[in-house]
Amino acid sequence: MLDAVKEIGEMAIKAENKSLLDVLIEDPNQNGAYKNIIAINFMIDGNDVTFRDVTIEQTDSSKVARYLYSSSGGNGPGYMPVAKITEPEKTFNGKILSWFKILSKKGLKIDNDEKKFLENLNKSLQENKDRILDDIIKFRGEFPKKEGLVLMIKFIENNVNKYIGDIPVFRKLLIDSDNDKYNKLSATDKVCSICGEKKDLVFGKVDTYAFYTIDKIGYIVGGFDEKKSWRNYPVCPDCRLKLEEGKKYIENNLTFRFYGLRYQLIPKFLIGEDFIREDIINIFKDTTKLVTLKDSTEKRVIGDEDDITYFLKDADDSLSLNYLFIQKQNSAERILLLIEDVFPSHLREIFSAKDSVEKMFGDNFTFRNIRNFLSKSDINKRDSDLDGYFLDITDRIFRGRKVDLNLLLKFIMKRVRDEFIEDRYYANATKDGIMAVTFLEKLGLIEMEVYEMEERQLSDFFKKYDKNFETPIKRGLVLLGALTELLLRKQYKDRGAKPFMKNLKSLKMDEKDIKGLLPKVQNKLEEYDSFDKGKRLLAKEVSNYLLLAGDNWHMPVDEINFYFACGINLTDEIAAIIYNKEEELQ
Structure with missing residues (x-):
């Protein structure tokens, strides 16, 4: 994955002819949350520096290089005296005033005039710090708390007017501070783990992604000697630059939403950039094209928004894709899932399965249909607690690994039962379930039993759903579910209630319950004088298939009730067929 990140960075650096300084600086308003700046203004006359005032201005993307903002620094001072405000006093003291401790650093690579300038600036800040802080607090109070300020x-x-980026000494110190961070753990004349070449210098603490650390057991080689930790992950200066720019480019342009989760799409060019189709390579070079694709809503399959996978499926297999699901926790990053080496040919298979499902059910299908079951174990919970299961099935879909159908049906039936018990839209939940199962079957990730079935009255109906209902027991359960739903509709029409629902045991029926249900449904329909020829035909088909199924079905309760619920969901379609058959018989 890191090789792929480096390639993206290399491409971005080459396209925009960037320097190390360009890579280090960031747009403080990249996500649109920091639209305003509190500026502490000073008058410069030679090396003399005099405090003037504190003002407010709007951020301007064209001035990013002049702001010289970098998020490096953690909780202490950053590389530069510029920061996003958390608490006014904390930010002013910890990020601005404390930055000038750099003047006491040994071996500072600045001349006497530059040092004098910084000392005078620091002196003026200290002399006016109370007034400056009061003004900062006043301006902070004029904006809503949710609105960020720099x-x-x-x-x-x-x-x-000049910003710190217009003053040479600040640009020089930014680069020096960054180099110092990495020079502390380095080695000379060693092989870089990224490019594989022997370099004059390699760094041992290139933490492009914050999940890499050397302060925990297991991360340090060489007898837990930190000075030898460069052996873990040696990176040369060139590759570090490319990794930093690659990560930044991916975060800004190739980060997408995935039903409450964030993922980064990281392409890898297997035979080199020069051999990849121009229209594909331009996606990753041209930010404007990326924005256009992000805004497109056609043919979603990965997520509800920001999905360019549909376009990339048409590439050839000289390109592979990595999907990095990552969670940021303060300054740390945790990998939730890394799906590596997904080829466009497999994406085409996924879209083919999607198209088949949509044609079969006449409705749109995305991962949303699966996420509906794998979000919360309890609908009343505030946060999702089934992310691990959802990411696991996502991983299996993209890697082409088998899915445990029984486990999936457990989650499907949990939601269907919750909706059924409350008499809500359980039909939608059931439809989501059968579409998800069909999608996985089309991808070959689950196997369906298929029996050779005789031609009967409803055979054409079952053939429409391919392998989903190709056993006697499944057909019997589907048709019994439809017959039961017709009874419930009759009860509700006549009585405004569905008292027969208690016989369905909250959709936790076993084989014995199902076999006893058919006569109960028939008797109740007789009581309502509603056991017409259509329903008799349906009951006859149920009896036929349940008899063919025999005894000892060896079918889990969740699976039994899933197919029964499918029948409830497909009642209208089945009813239309049986009443047409009834007319043909008259």
Whole structure:
């Protein structure tokens, strides 16, 4: 995966001719949450620095290089005296005033004039810190708490407004500070683990992704000697630059939503960028094209939004895709799932299965139909607690690994039962379930039993659903579910209630319950004077298939009730057929 991240970074650097400084700086308003700046303004006259005032201005993407903002630094001072405000006093003291401790650092690579300038700036800040902080607090209070603000130092020299990025000493210190971070753990004349080449210098603490650390047992080689930790993951300066830019590009352009989860789409060019089709390679080079594809709503399968997978399926297998599901927790990052080496040919198989399901059921199908069962174990819970199961089945779909149908049916029936008991839209839940099962069967991830069945009155109906109902027991359960639903509708029409529902045991019926249900349904229909020829034909078909199924079905309760619920959901379609058959028989 890191090789792929490096390739993306290399592409971005080459396309925009970026330097190390360009890679280090960031747009503080990248996500649109920091639209305003609190600027601490100083007058410059040679090396003399005088505090002027504190003002508010809007962020401007064209000035990103002048802001010199970098999120590096953690809880302490960052690389530069510019920061996003958390609490005014904490940010001012910890990120702005504390930054000037750099002046006491040994071996600081600045000349005497530059040092004098910074000392004067620090002195002016200290002398006016109470007034400055009061103004910062006042401006912070003028904006809603949810609206972010950036705090930075700004200058006026010869009536020209300047940001720290316009002052050479700040640019120099930014690069030096970044280099110092990595030089602490390094080695000379070693092989880079990314490019595989022997380099004059390699770093041992390139933490492009925050899930890599050397401060825990198991991460340090060489007898837990931190100075030898470079052996774990040596990275040369060139590759570090490309990794940083690659991560930044992916976060800004290739990060998508996936039903409450975030994933990054990381392409890998297997035979080199020069051999990939131009229209495919341009997707990852041209940010405008990416935005256009993100805004497209055609043919979703991965998520409800931000899905470019439909376009990428048409590439050839010289390209593979990595899906990185990652969760940020403060300054740390945790990998939830990494799906590596998904080829466009497999994406085509996924879309083919999707198209088959949609044609069969006349409705759109995406991973939403699966997520509906694998979100919360209890509908009243605030947060999703089934993310692990959902990511596991996602992983199996993209890797082409078998799915445990019994486990999936357990979650499907949990939701169907919840809806059924409350007499809500359980038909929708059932439809989601049968579509999901059909999708997985089309991908060959679950196997359906298929018996050779004789031609009967409803054979054409069952053939429409391919392998879903190709055993006697499944057909019997589906038709019994439809017959039961016709009874429930009759009861509700006549009485405004469905008292027969108690016989369905909250959809937890076993083989014995099912076999005893048919005569109960028939008797109740007789009582309502509703056992017409259509329903008699349906009951006859139920009896036939249940007899063919024999005894000892060896079918889990969840599976029994799933197919019964499918019949409830398909009642209208079945009723239309049986009453047409009735007319043909008259």
